[in-house]
Amino acid sequence: MQAFTVEQVRRLEAAATQEVPEGALMQRAAAGLAVVVAGELERRTGRAYGTRVLVLVGPGNNGGDALWAGARLARRGVRVEAVGVLGTPHAEGLAALLAAGGRRLDPTALGDLRRYDLVLDGILGIGGRPGLPDDVADLVARVEAAEVPVVAVDLPSGVVADTGAVPGASVRADVTVTFGVVKVGHLLEPARARTGRLVLVDIGLDPTTETPELDAWDVARVADAWPWPAQRSDKYAKGVVGVDAGSETYPGAGIMATYGAVHGGAGMVRFLGPESAHAVLTTNLPNVVFADGRVQAHLLGSGWGDRPDGTQAVAAAVDSGLPGVLDADGLGFRPDELPESWLLTPHAGELAKLLGVARSEVEDDPLAAVRAGVERTGATVLLKGSTQLVARPGVRTVELAVPGPAWTGQAGSGDTLGGLCAAVLAAGRPAHEAAVLAASLQAVTAAAHPGPLPPHVLAERCADQLGAWWQERHP
Missing domain, CATH: 3.40.50.10260 (YjeF N-terminal domain)
Structure with a gap:
């Protein structure tokens, strides 16, 4: 629409x-x-x-x-x-x-x-x-x-x-x-x-x-555009995500981001976050790897706090030439210019801080704000919230993810969304599609499972939703 x-x-x-x-x-x-x-x-x-x-x-x-x-x-x-x-x-x-x-x-x-x-x-x-x-x-x-x-x-x-x-x-x-x-x-x-x-x-x-201001996705379009694996796809073809999220102070952010990446269909997730998160991940997600190595997309920033080497970590990931997702605390460590293949995922307060304006200014005109975020950074920007908008360089039309219920508005939802985005990005989709697909999947899943499910549990249900879409298309 x-x-x-x-x-x-x-x-x-x-x-x-x-x-x-x-x-x-x-x-x-x-x-x-x-x-x-x-x-x-x-x-x-x-x-x-x-x-x-x-x-x-x-x-x-x-x-x-x-x-x-x-x-x-x-x-x-x-x-x-x-x-x-x-x-x-x-x-x-x-x-x-x-x-x-x-x-x-x-x-x-x-x-x-x-x-x-x-x-x-x-x-x-x-x-x-x-x-x-x-x-x-x-x-x-x-x-x-x-x-x-x-x-x-x-x-x-x-x-x-x-x-x-x-x-x-x-x-x-x-x-x-x-x-x-x-x-x-x-x-x-x-x-x-x-x-x-x-x-x-x-x-x-x-x-x-006329060039439309908004391009609103619906559920059928999301399901059709999802990067479904082929029969012979291996873990690298499905995409490997490198998760550098969380800290000793905020280990949960890294855990929830990893939940999102795993249940978003990543072929492998390499967790490079705090050691305090290892025990939880090993118990609940034993397929996660705790070693550096080959990846197809990066996920950085959520739960970092005031990380001393944050600027260097972001710069190294950007310099790798791979796409990535930069979330939450990581936004404060971004370089002046980012490639379009990088996705920033701020909520209204974070985007307001990035732009140097009041939060109300972002909330009153989110279209102008998300475009300003692209202009300021050069990256693709997903503005999270009750309506989730995606803007990218050189394109006037802003994309709108499928809306979801208010249940998703809780601490940790953004972390799991970052993981979902990174999984789609690692599968080869451009940053703007990864943002719309991931945000839509989370919203549709929340609508199908009403109630205040914890974000990591909702991420698990995302895998069920993907399975239902797959079966609809491969009876």
């Missing part, structure tokens, strides 16, 4: 309007929106005829889409009532709704919102300011308290279309119907959680004329 910015959408819409009669795009949007709303009513109540829909109307085309859709629903026997909550309603759309039998209400006459079967959010579109005025926010809060299902028009009102930020009050939709192309904010948290089920309606735009 590809996603685009507001500026790109404006260009696409402008180009499309040159080819069709005036108002055609709005009518296409309204028709598709009405179909989705009717389907949602039938799914929830068993019918559309006789149900009640409240349309919250703002100014501009977004409100127009909602009003024209309301007119179509009214002609199908839905009792549609519209209330203007912001600005001046779209004149033609309002006239069409009233002509079809819909009603316009004053906000003070709404009464008990539980009498409605569905609310249609047509307050703000992609051009709206983030957040909602206090009176509108109060009404939206009443809708949520009444537990009336909400269908958002194009995107939930109040969210930032280009970043996914939610700086103030916003609508929380059960379904969002968007038009032409997916917008960036639909796919990035925290706006993603307010989007609900996303439905794309074709209105005749041609997205091939």
Whole structure:
């Protein structure tokens, strides 16, 4: 799935309007929106005829889409009532709704919102300011308290279309119907959680004329792209990972990174971390080798703390010419320039420190931040978090891993993710693919095994998930 910015959408819409009669795009949007709303009513109540829909109307085309859709629903026997909550309603759309039998209400006459079967959010579109005025926010809060299902028009009102930020009050939709192309904010948290089920309606735009901002992977694509071993693959063909992670102070980081590498399919893992971790690894992962030697990818940094020779260790690994993953404490020992074959895996706080900005700046615009990380370091960057973004040098489009549940947000998850990334990297995949595949595998596995599993146990389940994908493709 590809996603685009507001500026790109404006260009696409402008180009499309040159080819069709005036108002055609709005009518296409309204028709598709009405179909989705009717389907949602039938799914929830068993019918559309006789149900009640409240349309919250703002100014501009977004409100127009909602009003024209309301007119179509009214002609199908839905009792549609519209209330203007912001600005001046779209004149033609309002006239069409009233002509079809819909009603316009004053906000003070709404009464008990539980009498409605569905609310249609047509307050703000992609051009709206983030957040909602206090009176509108109060009404939206009443809708949520009444537990009336909400269908958002194009995107939930109040969210930032280009970043996914939610700086103030916003609508929380059960379904969002968007038009032409997916917008960036639909796919990035925290706006993603307010989007609900996303439905794309074709209105005749041609997205091939624009470079997408986001390329979101799905599960099938991840499974198809995984570096599956051939029948004659030996351990070196599958990839050998050299893990230099952990310390005497933080031995667990090295252990969990090794769990990730082993269960991510590495042909061999050489553990070069602290000796205090050897006993645990020998007992639980006896296939791990405790000796230096040939590897296909490095993994360094997690759990290092203030390692005296950290700069030299990173420099030696980079100078080997092999790809690698640099995580956590290791980020502070990086050279000024890294090759694209090296993957940095910071969370928001670590990326903020790397860029010399506040963490909130990274969280408010993660796309800009992950691109800045690439620009600053020359490496490929995986920004870890609720939405996991991968950027690489020379490529505008940022890749988005399959999202997972919040259970993965616990100490050690990043360590095991680093090991998973290194395993894919050692198998020969480029750094950006290794990042997306590994992050997606961890997320899909967490979704399949809900609950706060310790990161090393979740890593073990990753092997089960790989096995399930393999069987699906080799019945």
